[in-house]
Amino acid sequence: MPAIDKKTLKILPRTNIHIYKFKKNKNWYCRFHIGSGYGRKSNRLEKCLNTQNIKDAIKKATEIYKDWFREHADTKRKEKDFDLDIAQPYIHFKVRKYKNRTDLKNNEQGQRDKSKWDNYLKPFFVDVDYTDLELVEDIINDDVLSKLKDDGKSGNTINKYMSILTQMFKRGQARGVVKYVPDTPTQQVIDTPRHPYENEDLNLINERCRQEYNMTKDIFWLEFKDYLNLLRCAGFRPGLEPLNLKRKDYQFVSSKNDPNNKKLIFTIWGTKTKPIHKPIANDFFAEHIFPEILNRHSNLTDNDYLLFPFVKNRKKLKHKTGKLFVRFSKELNLYHYKNGTRPLYAIRHTYATEEWKKGTTIEDIAELMNTSTRMVMSVYLGHTDEALVRLANRRGKGKLKVVKWWKIFLIVSELGLKSDEEWWRIFKYVR
Secondary structure (H helix, E strand, C coil): CCCEEEEEEEECCCCCCEEEEECCCCCEEEEEECCCCCCCCCCEEEEECCCCCHHHHHHHHHHHHHHHHHHCCCCCCCCCCHHHHHHHHHHHHHHHHHHCCCCCCCCCHHHHHHHHHHHHHHHHHCCCCCCCHHHHHHHHHHHHHHHHHHCCCCHHHHHHHHHHHHHHHHHHHHCCCCCCCCCCCCHHHHHCCCCCCCHHHHHHHHHHHHHHHHHHCCCHHHHHHHHHHHHHHCCCCCCHHHHCCECCCEEEECCCCCCCCCEEEECEECCCCCCEECCECCHHHHHHHHHHHHHHCCCCCCCCECCCCCCCCHHHHHHHHHHHHHHHHHHCCCCEECCEECCCCHHHHHHHHHHHHCCCCHHHHHHHHCCCHHHHHHHHHCCCHHHHHHHHHHCCCCCCCCCCHHHHHHHHHHHCCCCHHHHHHHHHHHC
16 A cells, blocks of 8 residues: 655645645545445545645545535534544554654553553543533543542653643644644642532532522523532542433332331442442432432433433533533632642542541441542542541550560560660660
8 A cells, every 4th residue: 555645644624634645646635534334444535636736636625525425414423523533643643653663662652642542531532522622621620630530540640641632632733633732730730639628618509500590490500409419428420420320220228127217329330440339328318309309300211311311412411510510619719729629529529528527437438439448548538637637636646665664674684784785775675
């Protein structure tokens, strides 16, 4: 297969049509993505434009593009596809760049970047309009950073993930796909621990939702309040896990010894750590708030969503709710706290802190939150005011072992120690 002359490659904005020449060929060619199902392994259509003039080539390529999508109206093609338009061109470039660098010890860097994108970063950018700078920066600085911290990644590792995103956008900008490179978290922000909200803070945000509902009469705001209360009541990870709950994914359970003490338990399938996670709601939510959620749309079936039942695109809903929470938090001067920020994910920290205040053990908190004890201590509780105060109160309360002087005398007499140095050595040993 002939090689493309990279010096001739041009990418048309919006349509993402590639126009280029092959080496040892004077005519221009074009290609663009057409989706699967048309007998092409690459999912791309490539055509010779039969012209050596670049202006004619651009005109012909645009016409071919329009004709194709007129004739194939059922083509499943996304206008804005982050993976196709930005990520994959960068990954292909990086893999190709390092593939033949046998002189480097880290010549697999391209494959490592590909693995980080495919296994970790990619889900954050599905169905995302990458031309929306504010949305992209919110995803990077809130969602991605929160998950990296939640997974216990070190500051150096977090920087590597952020560097991949920055390089993707820089290459996309050079190719004319995007006009900007988003800001990523600084080292200070990465190293700053995430602090929880107080319950009083979250009550203010709830009141803000009620005000929006009173002004607009849009039930979305009450459903948004329901979502925030759901996150507060149990060890959920904010995002798709709670948003994808169906009305059948809960049950009230009780023990034989106390049948009247019923507990509300949800079921989440396919979490990142285990196949099934069963968050347990607190009693206040089960008694006072959950009935309101069920009665808000009483004519739904068990297979309908528990929250926002009429919204089909749950990923866009996830981004929307995250942005709204940050907006309300900023309006109430709650978002910036102790040199850090508190996005929606900080509610998970609130849950851990409140359970710890009640006396719940670290092991039980980890089980309730579907995480490890190390993560609970190092990420969720290690830097909270409550934990630091308890640590301060424990200072100086360790017990020293008291040894009677007559025991030292007996040991010294038996060993026959005479010099001061020998006496001091045995005193330190016994002490």
